[in-house]
Amino acid sequence: MSPRLILSTALALGLAVAPAFPAMTQAEEIDWRECRPYERRITCVVDGDTLWYLGTKIRMLGIDAPEVEGWCKNERRLAQAATLELTRLLNTGLIRIAYDGQDRYGRHLARLWVRQGEVGPAMIAAGLAVPFGRRGPSPWCR
Numbered sequence: 001m002s003p004r005l006i007l008s009t010a011l012a013l014g015l016a017v018a019p020a021f022p023a024m025t026q027a028e029e030i031d032w033r034e035c036r037p038y039e040r041r042i043t044c045v046v047d048g049d050t051l052w053y054l055g056t057k058i059r060m061l062g063i064d065a066p067e068v069e070g071w072c073k074n075e076r077r078l079a080q081a082a083t084l085e086l087t088r089l090l091n092t093g094l095i096r097i098a099y100d101g102q103d104r105y106g107r108h109l110a111r112l113w114v115r116q117g118e119v120g121p122a123m124i125a126a127g128l129a130v131p132f133g134r135r136g137p138s139p140w141c142r
Contacts, residue, residue: 032090034083045090048082048128050107053097059107061100063120063129066140075140082128089114089122 032051035044041052048065051058065086066079096113103109112119123129130139 030090030094032087032094034087045083045087047079048086048123051086051090053094057107058097058110058112059103059105060120060123061109061111062132063123064132064134065123065129070140071138072141075138078128078140082123085123085126085128086119089116089119092116 030043033044035041035046035052041057042055043053045051046057047068049060049063051060065082066075068076068079068083070076070079090112093115094112095115098111098113100109100111114122116122120129124131
């Protein structure tokens with residue numbers, strides 16, 4: 001059963017339910033940094049669309065960023081820039097996470113907001129991500 005269905009069922013029954021993943025109520029001051037290889041990941045940035053927050057792996061909804069181990073040199077270069085930009089945005093003050101299920105890899109899917117607004121559209125506007133589900137050849141290796 002999905003977390004959304006469990007929560008809505010519990011609310012309909014008038015039960016108090018604690019989510020199975022971290023929630024936020026106010027801006028959190030965290031020193032965000034890039035995840036290091038082979039470390040125990042608690043709170044860090046994996047790449048331009050994936051991060052760890054308090055031990056929960058999150059894949060951002062709505063965007064697709066270049067892969068760190070991408071197909072071409074340009075994709076790998078852009079992936080590093082996307083990782084740095086996501087880290088920079090999160091360091092301005094993460095204020096909201098809206099979870100929406102899990103993907104096939106077990107990552108929690110979510111939208112993120114910082115003080116300046118939603119992170120996904122900011123990554124797209126910076127040219128470091130594309131809308132998720134875009135068809136066709138990789139935009140990073142042209």
